[in-house]
Amino acid sequence: xxxxxxxxxxxxxxxxxxxxxxxxxxxxxxxxxxxxxxxxxxxxxxxxxxxxxxxxxxxxxxxxxxxxxxxxxxxxxxxxxxxxxxxxxxxxxxxxxxxxxxxxxxxxxxxxxxxxxxxxxxxxxxxxxxxxxxxxxxxxxxxxxxxxxxxxxxxxxxxxxxxxxxxxxxxxxxxxxxxxxxxxxxxxxxxxxxxxxxxxxxxxxxxxxxxxxxxxxxxxxxxxxxxxxxxxxxxxxxx
Amino acid sequence: xxxxxxxxxxxxxxxxxxxxxxxxxxxxxxxxxxxxxxxxxxxxxxxxxxxxxxxxxxxxxxxxxxxxxxxxxxxxxxxxxxxxxxxxxxxxxxxxxxxxxxxxxxxxxxxxxxxxxxxxxxxxxxxxxxxxxxxxxxxxxxxxxxxxxxxxxxxxxxxxxxxxxxxxxxxxxxxxxxxxxxxxxxxxxxxxxxxxxxxxxxxxxxxxxxxxxxxxxxxxxxxxxxxxxxxxxxxxxxx
Numbered sequence: 001x002x003x004x005x006x007x008x009x010x011x012x013x014x015x016x017x018x019x020x021x022x023x024x025x026x027x028x029x030x031x032x033x034x035x036x037x038x039x040x041x042x043x044x045x046x047x048x049x050x051x052x053x054x055x056x057x058x059x060x061x062x063x064x065x066x067x068x069x070x071x072x073x074x075x076x077x078x079x080x081x082x083x084x085x086x087x088x089x090x091x092x093x094x095x096x097x098x099x100x101x102x103x104x105x106x107x108x109x110x111x112x113x114x115x116x117x118x119x120x121x122x123x124x125x126x127x128x129x130x131x132x133x134x135x136x137x138x139x140x141x142x143x144x145x146x147x148x149x150x151x152x153x154x155x156x157x158x159x160x161x162x163x164x165x166x167x168x169x170x171x172x173x174x175x176x177x178x179x180x181x182x183x184x185x186x187x188x189x190x191x192x193x194x195x196x197x198x199x200x201x202x203x204x205x206x207x208x209x210x211x212x213x214x215x216x217x218x219x220x221x222x223x224x225x226x227x228x229x230x231x232x233x234x235x236x237x238x239x
Numbered sequence: 240x241x242x243x244x245x246x247x248x249x250x251x252x253x254x255x256x257x258x259x260x261x262x263x264x265x266x267x268x269x270x271x272x273x274x275x276x277x278x279x280x281x282x283x284x285x286x287x288x289x290x291x292x293x294x295x296x297x298x299x300x301x302x303x304x305x306x307x308x309x310x311x312x313x314x315x316x317x318x319x320x321x322x323x324x325x326x327x328x329x330x331x332x333x334x335x336x337x338x339x340x341x342x343x344x345x346x347x348x349x350x351x352x353x354x355x356x357x358x359x360x361x362x363x364x365x366x367x368x369x370x371x372x373x374x375x376x377x378x379x380x381x382x383x384x385x386x387x388x389x390x391x392x393x394x395x396x397x398x399x400x401x402x403x404x405x406x407x408x409x410x411x412x413x414x415x416x417x418x419x420x421x422x423x424x425x426x427x428x429x430x431x432x433x434x435x436x437x438x439x440x441x442x443x444x445x446x447x448x449x450x451x452x453x454x455x456x457x458x459x460x461x462x463x464x465x466x467x468x469x470x471x472x473x474x475x476x477x478x
Contacts (some may be wrong), residue, residue: 001276041473071250078341080413090380142352148389149424150387150389150390150423151389151390151392151393153390153394154390154391154393154418154419154424155465157421157422158465158466159465159466159469162427167475168469168474170474170475170477171469171472171474171475172469174475175472179393180393182393182396183353183393183395184389184398185312195477199386204477204478206477211336214473214475217473218472218473218475221472222468223397223474224260224470225399225468225471225472226394226398226468227398228399229461229464229465229468230398230407230410230411230414231386232460233410233414233457233458233460233461234453234456235406235407235409235410235453235465236406236409236410236413236453236454236457237453238409238443238445239426239443
């Protein structure tokens with residue numbers, strides 16, 4: 001499995017993906033699931049969860065379109081909406097091509113998050129389904145998750161909204177990953193991270209390894225605080 | 240969907256189930272998913288998640304066996320292991336009977352938690368799968384969840400182990416339900432609760448409604464403490 005989060009907030013975008021893949025418990029590998037594309041007027045991140053074969057094929061086709069500078073070159077297309085349409089079509093066609101009597105559609109399925117900005121336009125974030133259609137993040141729904149999304153959802157639901165600043169949203173993202181990794185073996189470090197600070201027009205890419213001192217500090221502090229807090233919560237008496 | 244938790248701890252057993260069922264978002268109802276059975280030498284709780292039709296059929300058959308005092312009467316069978324075998328068989332046969340070209344097995348599937356004690360024997364807790372086989376809780380794995388288990392798992396993983404006292408385990412169960420209910424519409428109040436305090440030989444049954452003052456206090460305190468804690472956690476700096 002996989003865990004990916006992307007947020008579109010007032011000050012910019014945050015993308016975080018783990019790197020563990022597994023085909024059964026005895027076949028665990030590390031693969032990048034966050035892909036970063038850039039030219040002079042834009043930055044785009046695509047994150048994937050689902051069939052690794054489908055993902056790799058989709059990303060290969062996107063890269064080939066860039067290399068050949070086809071009509072589907074995502075570094076040339078004028079809007080993120082059209083880019084999402086093209087990526088959605090590539091995804092759908094990849095699944096249709098791979099479908100056969102040996103494998104069904106659900107095994108081939110894959111979800112994508114696609115976000116970024118073009119020139120001075122407002123940043124956008126899309127959640128693209130296996131079927132090729134998609135939804136867009138807005139102020140009421142400022143974040144998407146794909147893959148093993150449930151363990152790490154409560155903390156984001158409690159903390160993040162559209163106006164949360166990037167530093168707090170990033171800290172919350174790390175706690176969300178920590179909770180997921182603690183409860184699910186199929187999600188693992190390192191975490192690939194891209195933060196597009198649109199207020200300062202500055203993008204940072206980091207691979208957060210298991211010995212990352214800040215992650216370790218957050219993990220330790222959060223674990224302790226949860227236990228301390230727990231003692232402060234009133235009991236549930238039975239009579 | 241549903242969320243059920245059961246814990247087998249050193250001082251006794253805790254069972255908690257929500258009561259929301261849905262067949263699509265426009266067909267939401269309240270149904271009990273926690274069933275309590277008792278006679279002079281035993282108390283047994285069965286919790287269910289999955290197809291409501293399957294569950295109701297299984298519980299009806301269990302009740303009929305009790306009424307007719309058949310060989311499969313769970314109030315007469317000498318061990319919880321054998322009771323789990325019988326309930327597992329009833330579950331498997333119910334699914335096989337209902338299977339047809341109109342519906343596949345996964346739509347009919349249902350998981351059960353079964354726990355309790357017989358006479359002075361050690362309490363036991365079983366997780367029974369759709370296929371009718373099952374696993375038992377032990378000191379290393381003192382709790383099981385079925386249904387929408389992921390949202391509420393991180394807090395239990397952080398707090399509960401076999402030696403946790405019942406009061407703290409119950410508080411943690413309530414926080415786990417609160418986190419699940421906050422993040423998933425398909426899980427909803429009221430919560431059915433059974434606590435078998437084996438140390439004091441006392442069993443309590445409560446239906447926790449949405450206006451339950453203790454639940455409201457826990458919800459409020461936990462929500463506030465999470466936010467306060469969050470501010471105490473060191474940031475994740477980008478450079």
